Amino acid sequence: MCLAIPGRVVEIFQENGLIMGHVDYSGTVNKICLEYVPEIEVGQYTVVHAGFALSVLDEEEARQSFAAWQELVQAVAAQGTDIFGNPLEK
Amino acid sequence: MKFVDEYRDPALAGQLLAEIRQTVTRPWVIMEICGGHTHAIMKNGLDQLLPAQLELVHGPGCPVCVTPVETIDRAVAIAARPEVIFTSFGDMLRVPGSASSLFMAKSTGADVRMVYSPLEAVALARQHPEREVVFFAVGFETTAPGNGMALLQAKREGLTNFSLLASHVLVPPAIRALLSSPTNRVQGYLAPGHVCTVMGWQEYESLAEEFRVPIVPTGFEPVDILAGLLMALRQLEAGRYVVENQYGRSVSREGNRAAQRVMAEVFTVRDRAWRGIGVLPASGLVIRDDLAGYDAERKFAVESIRVRESELCQSGSVLQGLIKPDGCPAFGRECTPEHPLGATMVSGEGACAAYYRYHRTSHA
Numbered sequence: 001m002c003l004a005i006p007g008r009v010v011e012i013f014q015e016n017g018l019i020m021g022h023v024d025y026s027g028t029v030n031k032i033c034l035e036y037v038p039e040i041e042v043g044q045y046t047v048v049h050a051g052f053a054l055s056v057l058d059e060e061e062a063r064q065s066f067a068a069w070q071e072l073v074q075a076v077a078a079q080g081t082d083i084f085g086n087p088l089e090k
Numbered sequence: 091m092k093f094v095d096e097y098r099d100p101a102l103a104g105q106l107l108a109e110i111r112q113t114v115t116r117p118w119v120i121m122e123i124c125g126g127h128t129h130a131i132m133k134n135g136l137d138q139l140l141p142a143q144l145e146l147v148h149g150p151g152c153p154v155c156v157t158p159v160e161t162i163d164r165a166v167a168i169a170a171r172p173e174v175i176f177t178s179f180g181d182m183l184r185v186p187g188s189a190s191s192l193f194m195a196k197s198t199g200a201d202v203r204m205v206y207s208p209l210e211a212v213a214l215a216r217q218h219p220e221r222e223v224v225f226f227a228v229g230f231e232t233t234a235p236g237n238g239m240a241l242l243q244a245k246r247e248g249l250t251n252f253s254l255l256a257s258h259v260l261v262p263p264a265i266r267a268l269l270s271s272p273t274n275r276v277q278g279y280l281a282p283g284h285v286c287t288v289m290g291w292q293e294y295e296s297l298a299e300e301f302r303v304p305i306v307p308t309g310f311e312p313v314d315i316l317a318g319l320l321m322a323l324r325q326l327e328a329g330r331y332v333v334e335n336q337y338g339r340s341v342s343r344e345g346n347r348a349a350q351r352v353m354a355e356v357f358t359v360r361d362r363a364w365r366g367i368g369v370l371p372a373s374g375l376v377i378r379d380d381l382a383g384y385d386a387e388r389k390f391a392v393e394s395i396r397v398r399e400s401e402l403c404q405s406g407s408v409l410q411g412l413i414k415p416d417g418c419p420a421f422g423r424e425c426t427p428e429h430p431l432g433a434t435m436v437s438g439e440g441a442c443a444a445y446y447r448y449h450r451t452s453h454a
Contacts, residue, residue: 054287
């Protein structure tokens with residue numbers, strides 16, 4: 001019930017007065033209510049719960065967090081110590 | 091970016107694990123409150139890769155598991171009425187009440203139908219004006235906005251034959267109750283990423299400060315969970331206790347305001363019984379009085395159905411993180427997913443089902 005995988009919006013339309021869309025999960029396409037993400041555009045990814053999209057996934061933020069993690073592990077490895085100064089396992 | 095593969099990168103996961111091993115200097119207990127996290131941890135074997143000093147305990151974050159027996163009994167009583175089409179997400183159908191389940195009711199002739207969205211239930215009400223369509227509105231803050239919108243949509247369309255059997259629960263009051271318990275062992279929390287997608291994390295800031303626990307809203311892929319654990323661990327090691335967001339691609343501090351507005355329009359906060367735990371103050375959502383016509387409990391007068399919990403099943407201790415699933419004498423013996431004694435073994439998100447499915451014993 002609370003598990004969700006990101007899906008890509010492939011179509012947006014109105015139905016019974018609600019903003020709806022078709023969302024593609026690697027080939028499986030479901031009809032999803034987009035009322036809670038009215039700003040979403042075709043091609044963007046969303047997290048869906050029980051038939052409702054709850055967020056527009058932020059690609060820029062995702063890139064930044066990856067860059068930060070990569071930087072972190074590389075910086076630590078270069079130092080040969082962890083962030084507390086303990087020597088790294090060889 | 092596909093938002094999945096990148097977060098399943100074994101190299102990055104390995105680096106984060108190495109970082110966790112380097113960071114931990116003494117024993118810590120971190121709770122992942124969400125059943126989705128529990129399953130991701132078990133499925134990917136993350137619990138077996140972590141250093142022994144970092145103990146993960148599983149929280150009560152499975153809405154199916156904490157739905158009281160009497161709520162299941164009320165659902166079965168409503169479903170048994172000939173005029174009713176009873177609709178539900180699939181994971182509630184097998185949950186045992188005191189004598190029956192929705193599946194058993196269906197096998198004896200009740201019109202019980204599984205849906206993937208509450209809007210499907212609204213469509214059934216539209217198509218069958220001669221029937222009463224009831225939707226079983228369970229879940230945390232993740233499903234409440236959709237269920238609330240379904241009710242408002244029925245109201246907008248003038249459908250008087252649609253109602254919700256509402257049994258929603260809230261995460262922050264559960265964290266507060268667990269942290270207030272004299273038996274509490276938990277020192278840090280991974281907060282549920284999708285609950286926080288809806289609600290933001292402002293509610294968690296006072297908990298982090300008051301109880302001196304790091305709280306990290308976390309995503310559901312292996313890299314997310316390891317990064318969330320590392321963030322909580324760093325705070326613990328450094329003596330910091332704040333809310334720190336791991337899941338920035340989906341979660342903002344203020345959350346989804348439109349979803350929060352609909353929740354406030356449809357539901358009001360009440361004390362709520364959690365299966366296996368007891369009543370937690372201000373931890374549930376019920377339908378507001380001005381929408382009583384859409385409240386199946388009132389419409390079908392089932393509030394008086396009350397039952398006691400079984401003494402055999404120790405899911406309450408499991409849900410509070412006091413014992414691991416295999417610490418229950420019935421685990422894997424009298425209690426299996428095929429013959430569950432309690433909801434933690436029934437639900438796809440239950441900790442007992444995760445331990446059983448992934449052959450996990452905590453002393454292995």
